[in-house]
Amino acid sequence: MLPLVSLTLFLPLAGAVLILCLPKPTARTVHGIAIASAALTLVGALAMWLQGVSGEGFSQVEELEWIPAIGAAYRVGVDGISLPLVLLSAVLFLVALIYASSLRDRPRAYVALVLLLETTAIGTFSALDGILFYVFFEVSLVSMYFMIAGWGHEDRQRAALMFFIYTLLGSLPLLLAILGLYLGSPEPTFDMRAWIANPPLEGAAAMWALIAMLITFAVKIPAVPLHTWLPAAHVQAPTVGSVILAGIMLKFGTYGLVRFALQMTPEAFREAGIVVLVFGVVSAIYGAFAALAQTDLKRLVAYTSVNHMGYVIVGVAVAALTLDPAIRATALDGAVLQMFSHGLVTGALFFLVGMIQERADTREMGEFGGLLKTVPLLGWFFVLAAFASLGLPGLAHFPAEFQIFLATLGTTPIAVVVVLGIAIIAGTFLKALRETFMGEPLKRWHAMPDLGMRELLVVVPLLLLTVATGVAPSWVLDVIHRTTSALVL
Numbered sequence: 014m015l016p017l018v019s020l021t022l023f024l025p026l027a028g029a030v031l032i033l034c035l036p037k038p039t040a041r042t043v044h045g046i047a048i049a050s051a052a053l054t055l056v057g058a059l060a061m062w063l064q065g066v067s068g069e070g071f072s073q074v075e076e077l078e079w080i081p082a083i084g085a086a087y088r089v090g091v092d093g094i095s096l097p098l099v100l101l102s103a104v105l106f107l108v109a110l111i112y113a114s115s116l117r118d119r120p121r122a123y124v125a126l127v128l129l130l131e132t133t134a135i136g137t138f139s140a141l142d143g144i145l146f147y148v149f150f151e152v153s154l155v156s157m158y159f160m161i162a163g164w165g166h167e168d169r170q171r172a173a174l175m176f177f178i179y180t181l182l183g184s185l186p187l188l189l190a191i192l193g194l195y196l197g198s199p200e201p202t203f204d205m206r207a208w209i210a211n212p213p214l215e216g217a218a219a220m221w222a223l224i225a226m227l228i229t230f231a232v233k234i235p236a237v238p239l240h241t242w243l244p245a246a247h248v249q250a251p252t253v254g255s256v257i258l259a260g261i262m263l264k265f266g267t268y269g270l271v272r273f274a275l276q277m278t279p280e281a282f283r284e285a286g287i288v289v290l291v292f293g294v295v296s297a298i299y300g301a302f303a304a305l306a307q308t309d310l311k312r313l314v315a316y317t318s319v320n321h322m323g324y325v326i327v328g329v330a331v332a333a334l335t336l337d338p339a340i341r342a343t344a345l346d347g348a349v350l351q352m353f354s355h356g357l358v359t360g361a362l363f364f365l366v367g368m369i370q371e372r373a374d375t376r377e378m379g380e381f382g383g384l385l386k387t388v389p390l391l392g393w394f395f396v397l398a399a400f401a402s403l404g405l406p407g408l409a410h411f412p413a414e415f416q417i418f419l420a421t422l423g424t425t426p427i428a429v430v431v432v433l434g435i436a437i438i439a440g441t442f443l444k445a446l447r448e449t450f451m452g453e454p455l456k457r458w459h460a461m462p463d464l465g466m467r468e469l470l471v472v473v474p475l476l477l478l479t480v481a482t483g484v485a486p487s488w489v490l491d492v493i494h495r496t497t498s499a500l501v502l
Contacts, residue, residue, distance in 0.1 A: 297323030347416030
């Protein structure tokens with residue numbers, strides 16, 4: 014049987030190596046190889062999806078000896094939590110490379126970094142060895158640093174350095190937690206499956222490991238007050254960088270919250286669950302108010318990510334706090350679906366904002382007005398993505414957020430406060446739509462071109478998946494629930 018996980022994992026890296034080994038390739042050749050590599054990766058992810066996951070444990074597991082003396086091995090596999098994120102990564106990276114196909118400024122290095130990032134993303138979600146997970150988790154920082162520093166906007170150097178220092182220092186506590194889990198195991202191993210089946214730490218040791226994990230994942234998510242690197246990184250990053258950062262890399266934090274904190278230190282997480290819940294609520298409300306205060310479209314979308322990731326934190330915290338299996342499963346279903354839907358919706362929004370900036374050389378909402386009449390396709394697509402982000406029924410965020418709020422309300426009245434975030438985000442996007450797209454167009458935007466074929470190939474698939482997930486979420490939820498229903502027993 015084909016090693017689907019490994020093929021899907023290393024296809025982008027193989028494409029990057031091929032591009033770097035070619036002697037003086039043309040930009041067209043570089044982009045063609047990159048898109049072909051990403052397309053084959055999507056085929057691999059779809060094959061993994063069709064093969065599916067079992068109700069218990071991990072499926073499609075592949076294992077190879079690596080450092081047997083310390084119990085480290087190349088171990089990869091998927092379950093209902095990681096498989097949707099692998100599929101999301103494959104989709105987003107393919108459309109990102111299609112969008113980047115117009116780039117003529119050092120395209121070889123740029124697309125090689127993007128392909129390396131795709132391998133690290135899929136590796137982070139599929140790794141079943143603690144050391145392997147940490148390697149993928151860390152290498153992604155290097156790739157994103159060079160993307161922001163090399164192809165970002167005017168203040169890119171400062172933003173890239175801030176991103177790198179924040180996330181690198183934030184990752185060190187996770188390494189300590191991984192070493193603690195290793196040393197606490199009856200038979201020293203880095204096999205994450207063993208850590209999940211029989212959590213090796215208890216009492217104070219488990220709590221210290223949990224605190225270390227929470228620091229790392231709070232920086233990556235990012236949760237308030239460790240979020241301050243995010244707006245600068247998003248604003249200064251190139252459009253593709255912003256899409257990958259928000260759509261994929263923020264999920265490293267929420268995925269780690271489920272995979273490490275919830276599954277490997279469950280008792281400690283239950284004790285600290287109310288604190289984590291409060292941080293999630295604060296992040297959701299703060300992100301909503303901060304987005305409302307923005308005049309720059311890209312900063313606005315960046316702060317909505319803080320809001321939406323806050324909902325995921327709340328969902329995972331509720332799953333840790335409650336002993337009711339039905340509520341736990343509902344909370345986790347909503348949290349994982351929110352990770353998936355956020356990648357689609359926010360990815361589409363960042364692409365659309367990037368398209369506006371390319372045409373107008375500004376992202377300030379006050380500079381526009383009436384764009385719905387001059388660029389109707391771009392305008393209506395932005396309207397659809399904005400409505401999805403504010404949680405309109407029939408679009409991707411609604412079934413995710415509804416499950417999170419339902420589970421939270423069944424556990425604590427704090428759900429009433431969390432729902433306030435939806436109302437604020439609704440006002441934020443309605444304000445953005447009014448200022449940017451409604452009314453009569455300003456004369457200087459009359460000649461603005463609408464979306465071309467390349468841009469349609471980027472945005473339309475994300476919006477179609479957004480609608481499909483909102484109307485019939487079971488195509489994703491069934492996969493997620495096979496794991497969460499077994500996890501909560």
